[in-house]
Structure formats: structure tokens, C-alpha cells
Amino acid sequence: MNRREDCADVLIIGGGAAxxxxxxxxxxxRPELSVLLVDKAGIERxxxxxxxxxxxxxxxxxxxxxxxxxxxxxxxAAGIARGDLLLTMSKRLNEVTRRMEMLGLVILKxxxxxxxxxxxxxxxxxxxxxxPLLAAAVRRxxxxxxxxxxxxxxxxxxxxxxIAGAWGIDLRQDAVVYLRARAVLCATGGAAxxxxxxxxxAARHAMWYSPFNTGAGYAMGLRAGAEMTSFEMRFIALRxxxxxxPTGTLAQGVGAPQVNARGKRYQAAYGNTTSERLxxxxxxxxxGRGPCFLATHGITEAQERSLERSYLNMAPAxxxxxxxxxxxxxxxDVEVEGTEPYIVGGHTASGxxxxxxxxxxxxxxxxxxxxxxxxxxxxxxxxxxxxxxxxESAARYAASHPLPEPTENVAKVQVRVERxxxxxxxxxxxxxxxxxxxxxxxxxxxxxxxxxxxxxxERQLGAAAQHIARLTRLSxxxxxxxxxxxxxxxxxxxxxxxxxxxxxxQQARRETRWHCFAENLDHPKQDERFEKxxxxxxxxxxxxxILRDLVGEGERxxxxxxx
Amino acid sequence: MSIRLExxxxxxxxxxxxxxxxxxxxxxxxxxxxxxxxDCWGCTACVKACPxxxxxxxLEASLGGAGGRLYAEDRQETLTWxxxxxxxxxxxxxxxxxxxxxx
Ligand SMILES: Cc1cc2nc3c(=O)[nH]c(=O)nc-3n(C[C@H](O)[C@H](O)[C@H](O)COP(=O)(O)OP(=O)(O)OC[C@H]3O[C@@H](n4cnc5c(N)ncnc54)[C@H](O)[C@@H]3O)c2cc1C
Ligand code: SF4
Ligand code: SF4
Numbered sequence: 001m002n003r004r005e006d007c008a009d010v011l012i013i014g015g016g017a018a019x020x021x022x023x024x025x026x027x028x029x030r031p032e033l034s035v036l037l038v039d040k041a042g043i044e045r046x047x048x049x050x051x052x053x054x055x056x057x058x059x060x061x062x063x064x065x066x067x068x069x070x071x072x073x074x075x076x077a078a079g080i081a082r083g084d085l086l087l088t089m090s091k092r093l094n095e096v097t098r099r100m101e102m103l104g105l106v107i108l109k110x111x112x113x114x115x116x117x118x119x120x121x122x123x124x125x126x127x128x129x130x131x132p133l134l135a136a137a138v139r140r141x142x143x144x145x146x147x148x149x150x151x152x153x154x155x156x157x158x159x160x161x162x163i164a165g166a167w168g169i170d171l172r173q174d175a176v177v178y179l180r181a182r183a184v185l186c187a188t189g190g191a192a193x194x195x196x197x198x199x200x201x202a203a204r205h206a207m208w209y210s211p212f213n214t215g216a217g218y219a220m221g222l223r224a225g226a227e228m229t230s231f232e233m234r235f236i237a238l239r240x241x242x243x244x245x246p247t248g249t250l251a252q253g254v255g256a257p258q259v260n261a262r263g264k265r266y267q268a269a270y271g272n273t274t275s276e277r278l279x280x281x282x283x284x285x286x287x288g289r290g291p292c293f294l295a296t297h298g299i300t301e302a303q304e305r306s307l308e309r310s311y312l313n314m315a316p317a318x319x320x321x322x323x324x325x326x327x328x329x330x331x332x333d334v335e336v337e338g339t340e341p342y343i344v345g346g347h348t349a350s351g352x353x354x355x356x357x358x359x360x361x362x363x364x365x366x367x368x369x370x371x372x373x374x375x376x377x378x379x380x381x382x383x384x385x386x387x388x389x390x391x392e393s394a395a396r397y398a399a400s401h402p403l404p405e406p407t408e409n410v411a412k413v414q415v416r417v418e419r420x421x422x423x424x425x426x427x428x429x430x431x432x433x434x435x436x437x438x439x440x441x442x443x444x445x446x447x448x449x450x451x452x453x454x455x456x457x458e459r460q461l462g463a464a465a466q467h468i469a470r471l472t473r474l475s476x477x478x479x480x481x482x483x484x485x486x487x488x489x490x491x492x493x494x495x496x497x498x499x500x501x502x503x504x505x506q507q508a509r510r511e512t513r514w515h516c517f518a519e520n521l522d523h524p525k526q527d528e529r530f531e532k533x534x535x536x537x538x539x540x541x542x543x544x545x546i547l548r549d550l551v552g553e554g555e556r557x558x559x560x561x562x563x
Numbered sequence: 564m565s566i567r568l569e570x571x572x573x574x575x576x577x578x579x580x581x582x583x584x585x586x587x588x589x590x591x592x593x594x595x596x597x598x599x600x601x602d603c604w605g606c607t608a609c610v611k612a613c614p615x616x617x618x619x620x621x622l623e624a625s626l627g628g629a630g631g632r633l634y635a636e637d638r639q640e641t642l643t644w645x646x647x648x649x650x651x652x653x654x655x656x657x658x659x660x661x662x663x664x665x666x
Contacts, residue, residue, distance in 0.1 A: 045582040045608035054664065108663035118666070126663045128642065149586060171586055203565070203623040205585075205604045212585040212604070242626040253666025308656060310664040312644055316607050316633060320622055323646055323654060324629045484586065484598070 001421070001483075002175035003414055008036035008145070009398040010391070011181035013152045013166055014217065015039035016047030017380050018369025019187035020134040021096065021387035022394075027141030030395045035144045036179060038168065040151040040487075041212065043135040047189055048210050048370070049380065053127035054246050054314040056107075057379035058093050061117045066090035069121060071553070073377040076273045078513050079531060080230060081349050082374035084356050084556045089375050092385035097123065100384070104133045118252055128313040130380070150177050151487050152216065155184065155224040155365065158404035163364035165406055166220070167413050169490075174483045176417050178410040182398035183364050185390050186352070187383075190235075190344030190370035191215025191498045193436070193491075196444035196451070197340050198244065200437075206317075208237040208244050209342045217371035218343070219494035221352055222501060227361040227537045227546065229373040230349040231498075232505035232518045234341035236454060238278045240294075241335040245315035247294060250334055253310070254303050256294040259333070260284045266292070274347075278338050279515035282453050293333035304330040338516070340450055343498060346370040346378045348517065353535055353548075355559050358390035361537070363561065364397055364404075366390040374533075420480055420489060428477035432488040435471055435478070439496060442467040447503055454516040456506065465503045472496045501536055504543040508534045565603040565621055566610060567632065570594050572617035579609035579618060611635045611642070619647075 010026060012019045015037045023037045039046050060066055070086035097115075101107050108116040108124035115123050138144055152168035156178075165180040192209035205211040218228060238247055250256045258280070260266050266289070270280035281292045299307075307329055311318040322328040345351030351373030352360045360367050368386035369378075378386060443449055446464035448456040456464075475493055480486045511527035512520050535546040551557040575593035580586075587598050588609055595617070597603065610618045610633070622628030630649030635642060643657045 041584045041586055042581045045606065045612075046584045050584045050604070050606035050608050106661055106663050108665075116663075124663050124666070126658075126660065128658070129660065199623070199625050201625065202601055203625050204601050206623065206626055207604070210584065210604065211602070243622075249664075249666045253664075306665040309658050310666050312642075312656060312658055313664055316620060316644065317605060317622060317626070319644075319656070320620070320631060320633050320646060321627055324622065324631045324648065325627065487586070 001414065001418060002173060003178065003410060004170065004175050005178045005410055006036060007180045007403070009033040009181065010035045010183050010185060010394050011165060011179055012037045012185045012187060014047070014186065014188035015043035015138065015146065016187060016189055016369065017049055017383040018387035019185070020138050021384040022185055022187060022368060022391035023138050023141060023144045025388045025391040026395060027144055029392065031143050033143060033395055033398060036147060036181070037138065037144055038147040038150050038152055038179070040149065040171070042148045043138060043146060044132050047213065049131040050210065052314045053130055053380055054249050054310065055118055055127070056097060056123040056125055056381050057121070058377060058381045059097055059121055059123045060090065060094055061120050064120055066093070069093070077233065077349055077376045078526070079550065080233060080513065080533060081376050082551050082557065083553045084551055085354070085375035088356055088389065089378055089382045089385045092388060093381045096381050096384035096388065100130070103137050105130055122252070126313055147177070151490065152220070153490050155220045156180070156406035156408060157224055157362070159407055161363065162404050163362055164404040169417065169483050169486050171483045171487060176410070176414045178413060180403060180406060182401050182403050183366065183394040185366045185368065185394045186217045186221065186371055187367070187369045187387060188217030188371050189213035190342055190346065190350070191218060191495065192342050194343065194440070194443050194495055194499050194502070195340035195449040196440040198337065198450065206244055208239055208339045209344060213370070214491040215343060215494045215498035217367070218351065219497045221360060221362070221365070222497060222538045224362050224365070225537060226365065227353040227535050228351065228501065229353045229533050229535045230505070231343055231502045231536070232509045232534055233348040233350055233514060234517050235344045235347040236278055236341045236516055237339045238281060238336055239339055240318055241337045243315065243317035243321050244339060245311060245318035247336055249307065249310050250294045250296055250329065254296060254299050254307065256296045258292060259295045260289040260292050262289060275514040275517045281336060282338060282516060286453060291335050293335050295333050296329035297331065297333050299330050301330060304328050338450065338454070340444070341448065341454065343502060344370045345373045345375070346383055347376060349374050349376045356556060357393035358386055359393055359559065361559060361561070364401065366394045417486065420486055422479070424477055424479050426477050428474065428479070430474060432478060432492050435475055436492055436495070439468065439471050439499060442471070443499055447506065448519060455519040455521050457521045458507065461503055461507050465500070468496060468499050468503065472500065501543055504536060504545060505534050508545045565600045565605065565623055566597065566618050567621050568595055568597060569617045569619070572615045574615055576614060578612040578614065582608045582612045584608060607635065611637045
């Protein structure tokens with residue numbers, strides 16, 4: 001394999017929503033700093049935003065305040081969210097929205113030129129090209145260099161524990177890429193592909209979250225000793241059946257009520273938080289009153305045509321399905337289902353434990369977007385806002401710290417990688433696909449997947465932990481023929497580590513605070529002893545659980561280490 | 564969820580390979596190839612990027628697919644989706660890029 005080295009003031013890992021916005025922030029505010037943005041794919045369509053988004057889900061409309069948004073998000077998470085992160089994020093939502101409009105994002109306006117809202121915190125847009133717009137702006141930035149098709153595998157640290165850079169694999173050049181930096185910003189998104197999906201087999205990647213966000217950022221952070229929070233607060237999306245297209249457009253857009261198979265509106269009996277909306281569907285199904293639908297039958301022809309176009313701008317599968325079956329939403333209600341669980345800090349609170357500067361517990365390592373924890377309901381605008389904060393903090397840090405010397409040099413890294421290309425002394429009986437399938441089955445059956453209606457017992461979690469340990473051992477014997485094969489091995493290992501830590505979190509929260517997201521059948525009620533954050537880190541190869549006190553409204557958490 | 568490649572139309576420009584968020588498309592002997600159809604997310608980035616309509620989006624049988632093919636014509640001001648149903652009927656839906664979603 002070849003070898004390439006590079007160096008920058010600030011290294012951004014992941015050029016999705018948060019990473020691209022961070023780069024734009026540094027281009028505008030710190031043109032004197034050199035920035036390197038690395039993505040495993042091409043940034044024009046990489047990450048969650050590939051197909052486009054349907055709305056800006058987080059915006060402070062006139063008459064409302066950032067405090068209200070923060071309170072709403074904390075309440076939706078039943079208190080397990082960081083008030084300080086939510087408030088700082090909320091304060092920048094409108095600024096980043098204006099910036100996106102300047103970059104060319106089409107936002108619906110009323111006759112007076114004001115943004116047209118959908119509810120009190122959503123804006124209607126045409127989000128089909130949101131990612132190409134961001135990518136084009138990043139490419140125009142003079143101090144930002146973009147490295148694409150480079151999968152980052154691990155972080156580099158200095159002797160004193162500070163961040164020193166990262167390394168990865170160039171998928172096109174078949175090279176080891178070794179990157180040194182003064183500060184590193186991790187923005188690799190969340191983790192999909194942990195659980196058996198809705199449609200295993202030919203359509204296994206027909207999932208809500210990006211199957212190419214494999215939890216790399218969580219895994220590399222864990223291996224570097226970083227503290228994580230709230231993995232047990234999984235996110236499970238409620239989607240249109242089969243196509244996994246968003247439901248909000250139908251529910252909020254044309255006001256379609258949710259009904260069960262008997263035509264009854266059921267939601268009021270369950271409450272209306274994000275997890276309760278899913279729990280309602282799951283419960284109706286279990287009670288034999290399923291399936292559940294969004295009752296769109298009877299909308300106007302104009303509404304139907306408009307819905308078709310909206311879905312083409314974010315989830316073309318849905319429009320295609322309507323057209324192919326000849327039964328559009330005007331003539332047939334739209335069935336809904338829950339997806340498999342994901343770990344995603346932009347919807348729930350899972351991810352790096354950060355301070356308000358978005359610095360992790362590894363000095364010099366910052367995190368933003370779905371990989372950063374404590375701040376649920378940030379969505380795309382919140383990811384931008386966090387990207388901006390993290391970029392500013394990383395720039396301050398880079399400006400006041402010299403370039404550290406990584407403990408692991410490039411030659412050592414290369415040897416480590418090349419070992420995976422040699423014939424093994426113990427050739428594996430299994431390939432990546434077989435181990436991935438086994439992992440997803442274990443998580444599905446024993447750690448609360450679709451097949452158990454997201455519920456688990458402690459006994460099952462114990463079994464899941466043992467299986468994941470076995471699969472992790474087996475993954476060590478995997479070998480690859482080329483760079484893409486290496487990518488597959490690394491992705492599997494990332495997922496296995498995330499699963500391991502997730503199970504430890506599920507075991508630690510001995511209550512049911514959120515239906516479906518963490519439904520512990522041995523402890524089916526909320527318990528005030530768990531009004532705490534469940535945090536974790538890897539220490540000498542073991543998962544250490546740390547329970548931390550809540551950071552409430554008006555309070556602030558800061559790290560105690562000296563950076 | 565997946566796409567289908569129509570190799571006879573492909574000119575090997577590599578646009579699809581550049582934009583696939585999963586690095587699933589590669590050029591081989593001057594033609595685009597999909598590494599593994601099961602790994603496709605169905606984001607349609609490649610469908611929109613292809614200048615020759617050599618890629619179409621399809622609904623898998625397990626997702627309720629009925630044999631239709633969806634192509635995209637990406638122009639400066641508009642994005643036109645062309646749906647060719649299994650029986651040969653063609654339907655076109657044009658989305659104006661400057662127009663926001665109503666919902
Ligand atoms: C299908 C879908 C629809 C959505 N719709 C909406 C919506 O309508 N409104 C809204 O407000 N929000 C929406 N969201 C949420 C929003 O898209 C996310 O919150 C946001 O994209 C998160 O930004 P991020 O930068 O953390 O992750 P991403 O945007 O996913 O970016 C992560 C990036 O990291 C890269 N990466 C991953 N691993 C590595 C690695 N090892 N090395 C290098 N690079 C790596 C990826 O390629 C990707 O580019 C939606 C999400 C999804 C999945
Ligand atoms: S639809 Fe998306 S994921 Fe599938 S091959 Fe095309 S670009 Fe890649
Ligand atoms: S974009 Fe179209 S023409 Fe170009 S390589 Fe891909 S399939 Fe072929």
C-alpha cells in the first residue's frame with residue numbers, strides 16, 4: 001500500500017451537515033488557519049443529506065424563543081438532555097438558516113417576505129439540493145482543502161493525551177493517509193446498521209438513517225478514551241411503511257390524523273412525545289388493532305400533486321410507490337411502521353460528552369452534529385449551529401497550541417493496516433457480511449429490535465453482550481483484498497464496538513424512561529434514581545459506566561481538565 | 564431499494580462514482596458498475612448525476628415494487644422525474660428548483 005501524509009491547523013473528520021458548516025465558519029472567521037476536511041465519500045452528496053431534506057425542523061419562529069425550543073427538546077427527552085447545549089444550539093438556529101438561504105437554499109416565504117412556518121419550529125423549503133449547495137460553498141473556501149473518498153479509521157494522540165490527528169484509508173489510491181493537526185473536529189454522524197433492518201436481504205439498506213454512517217466517530221472516540229453519553233436513548237423513526245419516507249409531511253403538511261385499522265384515532269391515549277408516537281403504533285399493533293395509518297384519504301387532487309413533488313425532493317420512493325400502485329394518498333391512507341433502532345445524537349441525546357465549546361473529554365478533540373451527545377432535536381440546522389461552535393472552539397485551541405507529535409508514527413500505522421491484507425495464520429470461516437448479519441440478529445432479538453417490539457430484559461442483554469464479544473473476536477480474523485475490503489472490516493468493527501457500549505448503557509439504565517427507545521421489561525417504569533446521564537468510556541479495554549448529575553435549565557457543565 | 568445500470572448508455576464519465584455516499588459505484592472497463600445492489604441506500608444521487616440516463620431507480624420487490632423505472636433529468640432550473648412503468652407507460656413530473664415544498 002502507498003502512504004500519504006498531510007498536516008493542518010484544524011482537521012475536520014466528516015463533511016456532512018456539521019463538518020461542511022464548520023469548514024464554512026472557519027473560512028469566514030479564521031482565514032489565516034489551514035483547514036483539512038476529510039470525508040469517506042464525495043461531499044456533494046455524502047451523509048444524511050444525500051437525497052435532500054423535507055423541512056428545517058429546528059427554527060425559532062416569531063413570537064417564540066430559544067429557551068422555549070430548549071425546554072421542548074428537554075421535555076421530549078424526559079429530562080435527559082443538557083440544558084446548556086440545547087440553549088446555545090437554539091440561539092444559533094436562525095443565524096445558520098439565514099446563511100443557508102444566502103447560499104441558495106429555497107425557503108418558502110409568505111406575501112410579506114417572511115419565512116412560512118410549518119408549526120412553531122419548522123420551515124418549509126426545497127431541500128433537494130441542500131448538500132450540493134454546502135459542498136459548492138466549501139469548495140470555494142480558500143483556506144479549506146477537501147480530501148474525499150478517504151475513510152478515517154482512528155485518532156492519533158500525543159504522549160500527554162492531547163489530540164494529534166487521525167489516520168485512514170484512501171479508497172481510490174489504496175493508500176494509508178496519515179494526518180497531523182493541532183485540533184480535530186469529529187463530525188462523522190451517527191450509527192446505522194447495528195440492528196436487523198425492516199427489510200433484510202435485497203433491500204437491506206432501504207433504511208431511514210444513512211447506512212454509510214457506521215458509528216466511526218463514536219468508535220474512534222471510545223478507543224481514544226473519550227467519554228460518551230446516553231447511547232441507551234436509541235432513536236427509532238416512525239416512517240411510511242416499506243419506503244421509509246418521512247411521515248411529518250403528511251401529518252403536519254396536510255394534517256392527516258393517525259388512525260388504527262379500525263379507523264380510530266389512538267394518539268391521545270399515549271401522549272405526544274417522539275417516543276410516545278412510536279409507542280402508540282407499536283402498542284396498537286400488539287393489541288391487534290394494527291396496522292396504523294396516516295389518514296390521507298380524501299385530500300384534494302392539488303394536495304396530492306403537491307405531496308408527490310415534496311416527496312421527490314427528499315424520498316422519491318414514496319412518489320414512485322404511489323404512481324406504481326396507482327393508489328395515491330388521495331385514494332389510500334398511508335401505512336406507517338417503526339424502523340430499526342439507530343444511535344443518532346441529532347435526534348436523541350447519544351454521543352460524545354462535550355462542554356459548551358463542544359470539546360470532548362480528549363483535549364483538542366471537538367464534536368458536532370449527530371456524533372455529539374446531550375443535545376437532542378438538533379436536526380440539520382442544529383448540526384450547522386454545533387458545527388459553528390465547534391469550529392470556533394477548535395480554531396481558538398489550534399491557535400494556542402503547537403502541533404503535537406503523535407505517539408504512533410506512520411510506519412506503525414501502515415504495518416497495522418497491511419496486516420489485514422496478509423493471509424491470516426487462522427483464516428476466518430466467515431466474511432464481513434456473515435458477521436454483520438449475525439450482529440444485527442443478536443441486536444434485534446436480544447437488545448430490543450423490531451422483532452421484540454423494541455423491548456428487552458436484563459437476561460437478554462446479558463446474552464447480547466456475550467454474542468457481541470464473540471463476534472468481535474471473530475472480526476479480528478477478517479482479511480481484505482483491497483481498500484474497499486478494508487473499509488468493510490473497519491465499518492463492522494465500529495458497529496461492534498458501538499453495540500458493545502450500547503448494551504452496557506442499556507444495562508445501566510434500570511428503568512424505562514422512554515418507551516421503545518429504551519424499554520426495559522424488568523424495570524417498566526420511570527425511576528427518579530435515574531434522573532442522571534448514563535455515560536461511558538473505555539478503560540483498559542473495559543466499558544466503564546459513569547452516572548452524572550443532570551445539567552438543568554440555566555446551569556452549565558464545563559470539563560475540569562486543563563486543556 | 565436499489566438502482567439499475569443500463570450499460571449500453573454509459574459513457575464512463577464517473578459522475579455517479581463521485582457522488583455515491585457509499586462508494587458503491589466503480590468504473591470498470593470504462594463502464595459504471597455497482598459493487599453490491601443490496602448496499603444501495605436508494606438516495607438517487609447517482610440517478611440525478613448521470614448525464615445519460617444510464618441509471619434508474621427501482622423499488623425492490625420486497626418494498627412493493629412493480630417493475631417501474633425512475634429516471635431523472637437534472638437541468639439548471641428544473642428537475643424532471645421520468646417514470647417508466649412496467650407496461651411501458653411513461654409519466655413525467657417536473658419540480659421547479661426555485662419553488663419550495665408546499666408541505
Ligand atoms: C433520511 C433523513 C432525512 C432527514 N431529514 C431532515 C429534515 O427534513 N430536516 C431536518 O432538519 N433534519 C433532517 N434530518 C437530520 C439531518 O440530516 C441530520 O441531523 C444532519 O445531517 C446531521 O449532520 P452530521 O454532519 O452530524 O451528519 P451527516 O450529515 O450524515 O454527515 C456525516 C459525514 O461524515 C462522513 N463520515 C462518516 N464516517 C466517516 C469516516 N470514518 N471517515 C470520514 N468521513 C466519514 C459521512 O460520509 C458524512 O458525509 C434527516 C436525516 C435523515 C437520515
Ligand atoms: S442510489 Fe445512492 S446509494 Fe445507491 S448507488 Fe446511487 S448514489 Fe449510491
Ligand atoms: S454517470 Fe452515467 S454515464 Fe457517467 S459513468 Fe455513471 S452511469 Fe456512466
